[in-house]
Structures are given as C-alpha cells and as structure tokens.
Amino acid sequence: MKFRVNRDVLADAVVWAARALPNRPAVPVLSGLLLEADGEDLVLSAFDYDVSARATVEADVAEPGRVLIPGRILAEITRSLPGGQPVEIVTDGSEAVLTCGSAEFGLLTMPVEDFPTLPTAPPKVGAVGGGIFASAVGQVAPASSRDETLPMLTGVRIDIAGETVTMAATDRYRIAAREFGWRPEQPGVTAAAMVPARVLVEVARSLRGGEVSIGLGDGVAGFESVGRSTTVRLLDEQFIDYRARLTDDWPIRADVRAAPFVDAIKRVALVAERNTAIRLTFGQGQVLIQAGGGDIGRGAEVLDAELSGDEIQIAFQSQFLLDGLAGVETEFVRLNMQSPSRPALIAEVPGDADPAFRYLVMSLRQA
Template identity: 80%
Template structure:
C-alpha cells in the first residue's frame, strides 16, 4: 500500500475512528486501526460491540491494507507538521513520512482483524443539528452504572415521522421528540442504544443528515463519510410517557439564562450532595444553598407563578442538566408538592413541548 493524504484530514479521521478502541483489548488486533486504500482511504476500528469507519480522500499510488496500532497512530498523526502525509508498507512496517519526520510502525496481521458488522437497513434520516441537540438533551439522564445496562442506554421510539429519545437513571427522566424523514411508510421501531455511542456520534457530526439503520440487534449511523455500528441493549425500559404526562397544580415560567447563572453561583457554597432550595412566590423564585461549614448563598430571579407558593429542593447538577436542555427562552417548571418530582419543559409557541425532564426532589432538612 502506498498513499498520500492531507495531514489534518488524516489526523481527524484517525482520532474519530480510534475513539472506539478498547483500553484493554481481549486480543491484540483489536488495538489496531485497519487502513484500506482503494478509490479512497478508509480507517476502521472494532471492539466486537462498536465499530467505526471513516472514509477520506487520498492519493492512492498502490492499493492495499494495513493494520496499525491505533492509539499510537493517533498520537503521531496529530503531532506531524502541516504537510501531506505518506504511508507506505515495507515488509513488517508501515512507514509514515511527513516532511522530514519519519516513523516505522510495526504492523499486525490484517487477516486476524475481525470483519465489521454489516450495516443494517436504513429506517430514516434526520438533520445532524436536530440529532445532536436531542442526544445532548437526554444523554445526561442516562446512568453510568454498567451493572444495570438498561439504564445506560437511550430509548429510541420511532413511529412514522415522529421519533422520541428518552433516558433515565432512576432519579430523573429526560425525553425529546422530533420529526424526521422515515425511509418508508409505517416505520415503527423501538430500541435501546448505548448512550455513550450516541454521544460520540453526535459529537462527530459535521452537518448534513444522519442516516439511522436498525436490524438484527444492531443500530447503525452514517453521516458525511463516517459510519458507526453498535450492538443494541435489552429492549426493557420504563413506561416513561405515563410518568411525563401527570397533571400539575403549580406552574412557574422563568427565563433560562439568568436562572441557570444564579443556580451556578449559589451552588458554589453547596457542599457535596446537598440541596439547592427553590422558593417560588408570586413574581420571583429565591435560590438558596449552604448554611453549613462553608457558608451560604442566596439569589432572587424573576418568574411567573401560577398556583400556590411552594418551596422545593433538588440536587444542583440534576436541576442544571434539565435547564440546560431547554432551547426556548423560557423554562416551565411544573410542580405539585415539595415531596414529588418536578417536570421541566420548554415553552413552545404552539403545540406540545419537544423536551421534557422529570427530576426527583430532595427532602429538606
């Protein structure tokens, strides 16, 4: 194999593919990136659960393939000077040359690299911006506890032109609904996709559309020359729709930016795992924290309250995760009592809110 490729293009593609490389591979070849040169250059990584493939333009003098230690190639490619990079296979080495810099990397047997999963059939497509926004809104509510795999995923429910993403860690539920372009009429699919994979896909989007594929226990995502597949989790999930559709006797509308800024300031004096206290009265909400060994903080923000005055407390980061998911100027906080959860949602001009976030309240001392 002999190729020449732009340094920035190579470094970007290598870094993107290398993100799925396992830190402790069960077999050595899984630590490698497979480079295949044909009409274009493709770079692939696979850990038996998640695969990633990036395709970029390159000048291909000799076609072929080579398996190179992925993390090392990522470190080298981003440190090279701003010149074109040449990669040539010479016996057991892949020689990487850029300007006067040259590296001879020991390769691994290409034939030992496992075949990547076949991309399942496409079920629809959505704009990259909408996809990334939806993932960023719901992913914070997913759990990091691998002992409960169901809670580490994002539920994706497809019903024709409507898609809902939802996640929960038992202490909060986040859901976002959006419209998309289904691949055909009557598409109806439900699946649990690992949240970490959706987050990585969303981070790497560079515009355009995301094509979503599902089938045979695998989900696939393609956008602008990059594709990812991942094994789906068990489909078991809570009935989140019922939990998000309760009636609420108290409603407070507050401007998101000043409210978030005030919570962050007051939280500076909140000790670990202590509550942020919100006191809603007519025309305002008072944010309070602290009172222990560190100190205390308090700030008032304007709000429009419908219903009785109420004081309620939340874990500060859980509260902020919900508020920062709001895309409208105003956030609506639906309340019932200090001991019940609160529902945070955007305030749309018309129709139902696209984003909803249910968060448990904390007992106040």
C-alpha cells in the same frame, strides 16, 4: 501498499475512528486501526465486537492494500505532524513507514488477517439533520446511568413512529425525553431500540455535518453521515413507561427565563457542599434560589418568575437540576410541580404546542 493523503484530513479521520478503540481489548488486534487503500479512497476502521467505526477519505493511492496499525499511537502521531504537508504511508515488510515533511515514523504492523470482519450496516430506516440529532442526544443522554450493572439504564431509548422520533433516558432519579421530526424511509414505520448512551454521545459529537442516516436490524443500530459510519450492538429493549410519568397533573407551574436561571443556580451552588440541595422558593412574581448554610457558607439570589398555583419551596440536587435546564432551548423554562416531596417536570415554553423536551427530576427531602 502506498498512498498519500492530506495531513489534516488524515489526522481528523484517525482521531475520530480511534474513539471506538477499546480501553482493554479482548485480543491485541482490536487495539489496531485497519487502513484499506484502493482507488481514490482510504478507509479507516476500528471494531471491538460491540462498536465499529469507519471513516472514508480521499487519498492518492499508488499501491492498494490493507494494513493494521496500533490505533492510539497513530492518532497521537498524526495530530502532532507539521501542518501544510502531505502524509505518505508505505508498508515495508512488518513496518508501516509514515513520512510528513522531514518527520518519519516506522510503526510495527499487526496481523491484518486476525482482525475481525466488520458488521455490515443495518437497513436504513430514516434520516435527520445532524444538528437536530446532536441536540436531542445532548438533551437526553445526561439522564442515563453510568452503572454498568444495570445495562437498561445506561442506554438511550429510541422510539420511531412514522415521521416522529422520541429519545428517552433515565437513571431512576430523573427522566429526560426529546421528540423531533425526521424523514422516514417508509411512511408509517415503527421501531424501538436501546442504544448505549456513551456510543450515541460520540456519534452525535462527530456527525453534526449534513444529514444523519439511522439504520436498525438484527440487534444492531447504524449511524452514517459525511463519509463516517458507526454500528453498535443494541441493549435489551426493556425500558420503563416513561411517557406515563411525563404526563401527570401539575397544579403548580412557574415560568422563569432560562439563561439567568441557570447562571443564578451555578453562582449559588458555589457554596453548596457536594450532593447538598439547591432550594427554590416560588412566590408571586419571583423565585428565591438558596444553597449552603454548612461549613462553607450560604448563597441566595432572587429572579423574576411567573407563578400559577400555590407558593412552594422545593429542593433538588444541583447537578441534576442544571442537567435538565441545560437541555432547554427556549427563552423561558417551565417548572411543573405538585408538592415539595414529589418530582418536578422541567419543560420548554413553546407557546401552545407540546414541549419537545421534557425532564422529570426527583426532589430532595428538606431538613
């Protein structure tokens, strides 16, 4: 096997594929990246039985072949190579020799025949712009749980109904949901899937360019864009009825400019001890943001707000509140409330249309 490839192209592809490598591989070969050179393409693959990643780049292939190289060290090496120089990789017995300019590395290869067969991509069900996809994942994924003992809560629910896709996540203390349009392969298609949030975040982070194709089938989801593809084993489809919880009756509504609101909460939260509350007092024409009062000190700031309904003081865990506000993409954010002891719904203010992004967050009991 012998090929030559642009240094920046190789480093980018290796680092991207290496993200799928397991931290504690069940067998040693799963820590390797599979390099396959043929024709004018170099394909780099990683697989841990749950998640697979493939990146295809152009290469000058002199001798086709396959080689399995320890993935993390390859990623470190390619990132450190001098720029402006091509990279050549040649297999020589049990060694893969990598040269770039005056730098040379000999990496011991792994038995390629022991590497598991990667899953085939599931049937494509539709596609969406990479920017919209990344935005939706960024809005919803923070509400997923990190507690692996409850797998259902570590995923993002994807509901497909014709030309509309809804993503939702919850960790029991909050629910985030985002709706967006897409281009289905067949009109009237319906499907549902639970995708691990950590995988979806990595996919969204790396597949911003162009259009993202989504495939579903046989308990696997597939995502593909600009020469890169990922497959992931789906979680159990069981999930809460999140839509019913997001369509309650809200007698109190407050509209605030989103960016100044976020900045003010971050400033005031500097004196809040860990897991203490941010208190919001909504009155006519303003909102008072308060925190602290313990061993560190206290902070307060007043912003303009348009209130509809009774005046109210309500408290939230600061990071939960900020995660919801970070998902708002409109100039104004709307807080829909019932009482100080009930959850509040954070939503965008798009005029008369239903908000695309909604975030339900539990309030905190105040002393």
